[in-house]
Amino acid sequence: xxxxxxxxxxxxxxxxxxxxxxxxxxxxxxxxxxxxxxxxxxxxxxxxxxxxxxxxxxxxxxxxxxxxxxxxxxxxxxxxxxxxxxxxxxxxxxxxxxxxxxxxxxxxxxxxxxxxxxxxxxxxxxxxx
Numbered sequence: 041x042x043x044x045x046x047x048x049x050x051x052x053x054x055x056x057x058x059x060x061x062x063x064x065x066x067x068x069x070x071x072x073x074x075x076x077x078x079x080x081x082x083x084x085x086x087x088x089x090x091x092x093x094x095x096x097x098x099x100x101x102x103x104x105x106x107x108x109x110x111x112x113x114x115x116x117x118x119x120x121x122x123x124x125x126x127x128x129x130x131x132x133x134x135x136x137x138x139x140x141x142x143x144x145x146x147x148x149x150x151x152x153x154x155x156x157x158x159x160x161x162x163x164x165x166x167x168x169x
Contacts, residue, residue, distance in 0.1 A: 045103050047096055049077055060100040065164040067104045071117065071157045072096050073149065086123040086155040090130040093158050101162055109138055109167030116144040117157040127156060138167070 044058040052059060060069045074089025075082050077096065083089055094108070101107050114135070118127060135142075140160070149157055 043104070045100050047077060047100060049075065059096070060104055062104045067101060067106050067110070067162040067164065069097050069100050069160045069162070071159040073154045073157045082153045087126045087130050089155050090127050093156060094130070094134055097158060097160055104164065106162045106164045107167065108134060110162040110164060111135070111138055111140045111160045112163055112166055113141045113161040115159050116142065117149060118144055118146050119149055119155050121146055123155055
């Protein structure tokens with residue numbers, strides 16, 4: 041059975057996607073940006089955007105019965121390599137022990153205020169194996 045998880049973002053309905061999709065024990069989390077969905081604001085600082093992004097991802101994973109410890113693969117989409125050090129500091133604090141397979145792509149994102157987007161794939165229980 042497939043379960044679809046929403047973060048409540050208005051973009052999900054507008055664009056037509058789910059924050060995460062759970063298929064058996066695999067959780068696919070869509071590309072997630074740094075919006076604070078409670079305030080519908082995007083912080084200017086890339087580190088704050090990265091923290092917000094990870095918090096949204098973590099919330100979706102928890103709703104799926106998983107967590108960051110179960111992340112197997114992560115893709116980072118970074119707009120400006122000048123932000124690399126600030127982003128890596130936040131990512132290292134989160135993933136240094138988990139060490140998922142990872143790729144970082146430098147690219148444009150859909151709106152000018154977006155500086156980072158992250159998508160992950162997790163397997164429920166992977167962190168315990």
